Amino acid sequence: MKFRKLSSISLQVKISSIYIFTNLLVMIVNVILLLGINNISNRLDMVYQDNLHLNELSDSLTVVQDNMTDYLSSKTSDSLEDYYRSEQDYRMMLEDLNEEITGISFDRMERNIKYMSEDYLEEVSQTIEAKRGRNVEKYRIHYEKATQMYEYINTYISSLNMEKFRNNSEQYSALLQRFRLFEVTSLISMVLVMTSNVCIIISFVGTSIRPLKKLAGSADEVAKGNFDIELLPVESEDEVGVVTGAFNQMVVSIGKYIERLRESMEAERALKERELMMEAHLKDARLKYLQAQINPHFLFNTLNAGAQLAMMEGADRTYDYVQKVAQFYRYNMKKSEETVTIEDEIEMVDYYVYILNVRFAGDIHYEKKIDPSLLSVEMPGMILQPIVENCVNHGIREMGSEGKICLSVYRVEHSVCISVKDNGIGMSRETIDKVMSGTYREEGMAAGSNGIGMDNVISRMKLFTKNEDVMAISSEGEGMGTEVFLYLNDRQETRQE
Amino acid sequence: MWTMILTTVCIVMTMVMAVYVIWFYQSGLVEETEKESYDKYYIMITEDSKSSIWKSIYQGACERALEENAYVDWLGDTLFEEYSVEELMQIATASAVDGIIVTANENDELTGLINEAAAEGIPVVTLYGDNTKSARCSFVGVGSYNMGREYGKQALKIINERREEETAEGAIGLIVEKDGMVQAAVEEDGILGSKNRPVKVAVLVNAYAQDLDQNILCSGIQETIEQERSEDIEIELSLISVDDTNAFSVEESIRDIFMEQDVPDIMICLNELTTTCVYQAVVDYNKVGEVSILGYYDSDTIIHAIDRNVIYATVAIDTKQMGGFCIDALQEYHELGYTSQYFTADIRLICKDNVAEYLKRGENADEIP
Numbered sequence: 108m109k110f111r112k113l114s115s116i117s118l119q120v121k122i123s124s125i126y127i128f129t130n131l132l133v134m135i136v137n138v139i140l141l142l143g144i145n146n147i148s149n150r151l152d153m154v155y156q157d158n159l160h161l162n163e164l165s166d167s168l169t170v171v172q173d174n175m176t177d178y179l180s181s182k183t184s185d186s187l188e189d190y191y192r193s194e195q196d197y198r199m200m201l202e203d204l205n206e207e208i209t210g211i212s213f214d215r216m217e218r219n220i221k222y223m224s225e226d227y228l229e230e231v232s233q234t235i236e237a238k239r240g241r242n243v244e245k246y247r248i249h250y251e252k253a254t255q256m257y258e259y260i261n262t263y264i265s266s267l268n269m270e271k272f273r274n275n276s277e278q279y280s281a282l283l284q285r286f287r288l289f290e291v292t293s294l295i296s297m298v299l300v301m302t303s304n305v306c307i308i309i310s311f312v313g314t315s316i317r318p319l320k321k322l323a324g325s326a327d328e329v330a331k332g333n334f335d336i337e338l339l340p341v342e343s344e345d346e347v348g349v350v351t352g353a354f355n356q357m358v359v360s361i362g363k364y365i366e367r368l369r370e371s372m373e374a375e376r377a378l379k380e381r382e383l384m385m386e387a388h389l390k391d392a393r394l395k396y397l398q399a400q401i402n403p404h405f406l407f408n409t410l411n412a413g414a415q416l417a418m419m420e421g422a423d424r425t426y427d428y429v430q431k432v433a434q435f436y437r438y439n440m441k442k443s444e445e446t447v448t449i450e451d452e453i454e455m456v457d458y459y460v461y462i463l464n465v466r467f468a469g470d471i472h473y474e475k476k477i478d479p480s481l482l483s484v485e486m487p488g489m490i491l492q493p494i495v496e497n498c499v500n501h502g503i504r505e506m507g508s509e510g511k512i513c514l515s516v517y518r519v520e521h522s523v524c525i526s527v528k529d530n531g532i533g534m535s536r537e538t539i540d541k542v543m544s545g546t547y548r549e550e551g552m553a554a555g556s557n558g559i560g561m562d563n564v565i566s567r568m569k570l571f572t573k574n575e576d577v578m579a580i581s582s583e584g585e586g587m588g589t590e591v592f593l594y595l596n597d598r599q600e601t602r603q604e
Numbered sequence: 605m606w607t608m609i610l611t612t613v614c615i616v617m618t619m620v621m622a623v624y625v626i627w628f629y630q631s632g633l634v635e636e637t638e639k640e641s642y643d644k645y646y647i648m649i650t651e652d653s654k655s656s657i658w659k660s661i662y663q664g665a666c667e668r669a670l671e672e673n674a675y676v677d678w679l680g681d682t683l684f685e686e687y688s689v690e691e692l693m694q695i696a697t698a699s700a701v702d703g704i705i706v707t708a709n710e711n712d713e714l715t716g717l718i719n720e721a722a723a724e725g726i727p728v729v730t731l732y733g734d735n736t737k738s739a740r741c742s743f744v745g746v747g748s749y750n751m752g753r754e755y756g757k758q759a760l761k762i763i764n765e766r767r768e769e770e771t772a773e774g775a776i777g778l779i780v781e782k783d784g785m786v787q788a789a790v791e792e793d794g795i796l797g798s799k800n801r802p803v804k805v806a807v808l809v810n811a812y813a814q815d816l817d818q819n820i821l822c823s824g825i826q827e828t829i830e831q832e833r834s835e836d837i838e839i840e841l842s843l844i845s846v847d848d849t850n851a852f853s854v855e856e857s858i859r860d861i862f863m864e865q866d867v868p869d870i871m872i873c874l875n876e877l878t879t880t881c882v883y884q885a886v887v888d889y890n891k892v893g894e895v896s897i898l899g900y901y902d903s904d905t906i907i908h909a910i911d912r913n914v915i916y917a918t919v920a921i922d923t924k925q926m927g928g929f930c931i932d933a934l935q936e937y938h939e940l941g942y943t944s945q946y947f948t949a950d951i952r953l954i955c956k957d958n959v960a961e962y963l964k965r966g967e968n969a970d971e972i973p
Contacts, residue, residue, distance in 0.1 A: 132618075139622060208645040208675050215645065215677055219699035226698040259695050266683045296621035303618060306611040 115344040118315065125311045129304040136300045140293045147286050154275045154282065157213075160203075161268040165261060167197045168224070172257045175231050179238055179250060190235065194228060201225070213274075216267045220260060227256040318347045322354055334362045407433055428465050431458050439489070446571070449516055449525065449595075450482040452491040456514060459492050463499060471503060476515040484523050486595050487571045493564055494527050494591050502531020502589055521597045528590040534582040542580060572596050644674035646703040646934055648731075649692040653680040656903045657876050657923055661731070664927025665705065672935050676705070693717040697724055703934035704728045705744075708735035710816060727937045729930050734816060742933035744947040746921050748817040751951055752824015755807075755872050755898055758917050758953070759825070760832055762870055762896045763796070763803050763839070770795050796869070802838035805829070806868035808858070808878050811845035818874065825872065842868070846878060855881045862889045869895065876901040879918065883909045902954055902962060910959045917955035925949045 116124075174190035177183075201224050205217040230253040237246035321339055328336045338355045341348045410433035417425035435458040438451075453475070460473040495512060503510030513528040534542075541547040545562035568577035572595060579592040648665060650658045662678045669676045679692050687695070689706060690713050696704045697720060704721055708714055708730040718728045718738035727741040734743040797803050807825060809818055822843060829839055844861060847853040858881045861867065867889075873879040879899035883906070886895050892914055899906050899918035909915040929947035936943040954962055 136618070136621075208642040210640045210642070210675065212677070212682065215675065216682065218645070219695075219701075222700040223695065223698040226700070255694070256698060259691070259698065262683055262685045262687075263695070266685070269684055270682070292621065292624060296618060299617045299621065303611055303615055310608055310611060 118345040118347060121311070121315065121345065125308065129307055132300055132304060136296055140296070143289055143293070147282060147289060151279065151282055151286075154279045155272075157271050158268055158275065161264055161271065164197075164200050164204075164220075165264045165268070167193065167200050168257065168260060168264070171197050171228070171231065172254070175234060175250075175253070178235060179246070182238065187235070194231070197224070198228070213267060213271060216263065216270070220263050220267065223256065223260050223263065227253060227260055230256055315347065318342055318351055322347070322351055325354065325358075329358060329361075334358060334365065407437055410436065428462075431461050434458055435462060439492075446485050447488040448482060449484050449486055449523075452486060452488065453477065453482070453514065453516075455489075456491050456495050459495060460512065470510055471499065472509060472511045474511065474513040476513065476517070478517050481516050481518065481523050484595055484597075486525075486593075487567045490564055490568065490593065491525065491527070493561070494593075497561065498527060498529040498531060498589065498591075502529040502533070506531050506586075518597075519594075523595040523597060525593040525595070526590055527593075528588060530588040533585050533587045534580065534589050535585075539580045539582065543578070568593065642673055642675040644669075644672070644702040644935070644938065646674060646676045646705060646931070647696045647699070647701045648676055648678045648705040648930070649689055649696060650678070650680060650707045650731075651689060653678065655876050657901050657921075660923035661927040661930075664924030665930050666927070667924070668928035668931040672931060674702070674931065674935070676931065690714055690717055693721065697721045697726060700724070701726060702938065705731050705930045705934070707732045708738070708740070709733045710735055710737070712737075714738070727934055729933045731926070731930055732817075736816065741937045742943050742945055742947060744926055744929040744933060744949065745817060746926075746951055747948045748820040749824040751919055752821040752826075753828045754919055754951065754953060755821070756825045756828025757832070758898050758955075759805050759829060759870050759872065762898075762916055763833075763837060766869075766896070767796050767837075797837035797839070799838055802840045803870065804866070804868040805839055805841045805870045805872065806844045806861075807841070807872045808846050808874060808882070809843050810848045810874070811857075821874065844868075854878060858882055858885050861885075862891070867891060867895060870898065871895055872898045873900050876903055876906075879915070880905055883915055886914060902952075907954065907959060907962045910954060910956060911963060913956070917953055920952045920954055922950040922952070 170193040171190070174186055174193045177186040178190050201221050204221040205214045206221060208215060208218065230249055234246050234249035234253055237249055318339070325336050325339055336358065338358070339351050341351050341355075410429050414426050414429040414433060417423075417429055435455070438455050438458070457473075460471055464471055464473075491514075495514075498512055499510070503512070511530045513526075515524075515526045515528070517524055517526075538547065542561050543565070545565060547561065565578055569575065574594070574596065577594055579594075580589060581592070582589040646665075646669065648662055650662075652658070658678075662676070662681075665676045679696060680687070689708075690711075693704065693706060693714065694717065697717070704726055706714075706718070706728060708718070715735055715738040718730075718735055718740050721728050722739035722741075728738070730738075730740045730743045730745075732745055734740075734745060795801070805825075807822055809822065826841055829841060833839055846857045854877055858878065862885050871882055873882055879897070879901065880903070882897055883899070886892055886897060897909075897915045899909070899915045902918060902920035906915060906918050910918060926947075926949040929949060933943045933947060
């Protein structure tokens with residue numbers, strides 16, 4: 108309970124009170140020491156006070172005696188007056204003397220002096236009385252007695268004075284010794300108090316700073332990105348405690364936030380993955396479907412049988428046509444996943460254009476400008492045919508007049524360029540951008556298409572050349588035709604050589 | 605952790621220091637308040653303040669007085685000027701004390717002073733020496749007659765011992781010494797105590813003291829010797845006055861005795877100073893064995909002298925008892941208005957036989973501060 112109360116005090120109050128406490132301690136010790144020094148110095152002052160008193164007493168006694176003698180010799184009223192005054196003074200001084208019988212010899216001597224003085228004063232007053240009464244014989248006797256008594260008292264006072272002086276001197280040296288001792292004691296106690304103060308402050312500051320140090324260490328860890336730190340215990344309810352609590356809360360909040368972020372990212376990624384998977388599955392399914400529908404070998408064999416039949420019947424054109432269709436499908440079936448040469452690809456385009464021309468009765472004018480040295484350059488298969496197919500489907504077919512397709516292969520600096528140009532309806536800028544970014548979607552699978560889209564062509568070209576600039580499309584506007592450029596690295600050729 | 609321990613230790617040390625400082629204050633105050641009050645105040649006056657006998661008596665009186673809640677001051681000791689007994693009596697009377705203990709003599713001046721004190725209502729006890737004519741309330745002394753008898757007995761014992769020795773030596777002397785002169789001398793002088801060679805016993809008395817006790821003591825010696833000596837022993841008893849008028853005259857007087865031809869065989873000393881002086885003179889004049897000393901009091905010097913066979917024996921007074929009696933007399937007087945006229949302190953004889961225990965006592969006394 109008490110500890111709890113203590114821990115709830117604010118840091119400011121704690122620091123202030125510890126400094127006040129230590130300063131108070133030093134002050135108390137100083138005050139005690141000062142009082143001690145004051146006490147000793149007072150006592151040192153008082154040591155010889157007794158001797159001074161005794162000297163005064165002795166002087167006063169002498170004055171009485173002198174005044175009496177004066178009166179006896181001159182009998183003036185002045186001297187009588189002086190005598191009375193001095194007697195009064197002396198009596199006053201006697202009042203202060205000790206009367207008790209104690210174990211201390213000084214006290215007893217004082218007592219004796221007092222009684223002897225009273226006796227003496229009695230004797231003196233009798234002397235004065237006798238003198239006033241002119242009783243010569245009587246005052247002489249009294250005078251002698253008084254004088255003798257005066258001497259005794261003087262001796263007594265001197266003895267006492269002497270004894271006291273001796274005693275006081277001893278006391279004085281004893282006091283001095285104690286003073287020295289006190290000095291040493293003071294020094295030691297000062298050192299002790301200072302040490303204890305230093306210790307108190309060190310231990311206090313240590314305890315106050317410890318949570319801060321821990322906090323700093325933890326903050327450092329967090330700064331390095333480690334959020335899995337142990338939460339700091341809140342030891343007190345002061346400012347440090349508050350900061351520690353806030354820090355703990357912050358660490359927990361950040362951790363939670365990061366967790367939440369990670370979870371949402373995870374979800375998004377999963378969603379995307381699912382989409383991709385679905386697409387892949389779709390494609391896969393479509394392929395399976397096609398595969399299932401058309402058994403290529405069966406189709407090929409069928410076509411071959413057709414070709415033989417045509418040849419036997421002497422229908423040469425039919426034979427040629429069926430033969431080329433069979434070649435086209437075989438290529439289609441065999442090369443779609445392989446690396447081929449430009450020559451192969453051009454041959455494929457040749458078949459395709461022939462078939463189309465047969466189908467549509469020579470609508471398409473097919474022109475080739477080929478650098479023969481580049482025929483052996485490698486490239487991915489099933490690239491040119493889809494491009495040509497696009498030219499036919501989108502460029503030429505919708506055009507009423509005669510379509511032209513020009514295929515050129517030539518060298519541009521270090522790369523090989525294949526250009527496919529048509530005189531079709533052309534493409535708008537937006538469509539070109541869409542096609543290039545791969546976001547263009549064809550509605551439905553056109554008849555006669557092998558199902559390979561432009562995006563597929565572009566990505567396969569990119570994978571093959573490991574280059575981003577693999578294709579370009581240029582169109583000079585509506586009805587002005589479209590030209591597609593494909594760029595291949597020369598090194599395919601080099602490897603071939 | 606260690607800082608906590610250190611802090612605790614420091615705080616504890618500071619507390620201890622504080623306690624010490626407080627004690628420091630208190631001790632100063634206690635010194636001043638430590639006073640005890642007494643009912644009665646007595647003063648003791650003696651002839652001199654140096655002899656250990658007076659110190660011992662004062663000590664006895666002091667101890668007894670404290671028991672009775674009274675205090676005794678030895679007046680001569682506290683004043684730094686030397687005063688005579690009479691002057692000190694005046695001081696004491698003027699100081700209006702409750703009682704005076706004084707070593708008196710039969711002096712008329714002292715009688716007057718004692719009477720004066722008594723008139724003032726101060727009881728006076730005479731110690732050791734009496735003043736019979738005065739109005740003193742009591743006298744504390746030693747049984748002088750008994751003491752005298754003791755001295756006498758001891759003197760006879762010495763004589764007997766020495767005669768026995770001489771008889772033995774004399775016989776041997778006759779055989780060994782063939783020389784006529786010596787033989788004749790021995791025969792002429794005869795043995796100690798014979799008619800031709802009487803034993804000379806000297807009592808050293810104070811010359812000017814009209815002391816009755818001294819006379820009684822001397823007669824005690826005389827009577828004992830007369831009564832108890834054997835018929836064939838001749839003894840010459842004489843009194844030798846020792847001048848005690850000033851501080852150094854006692855020693856001079858004693859040296860004078862030894863300077864003379866006729867040195868006594870036995871010397872009886874009646875106070876401590878005389879005993880010490882005679883002892884030293886016997887040693888200095890090489891008279892050990894020839895002069896037998898009967899001493900007085902049991903100071904360390906005297907005890908050691910007995911141990912060394914220089915002093916034959918000494919009579920010691922129970923000084924503590926004597927001091928105690930003085931206080932008893934004064935207290936009794938204050939309570940009852942009268943008291944016993946005489947108090948007699950015990951005496952003990954210290955000789956070779958029992959000196960050991962006194963030596964031991966002396967050593968022990970040295971150990972106790």
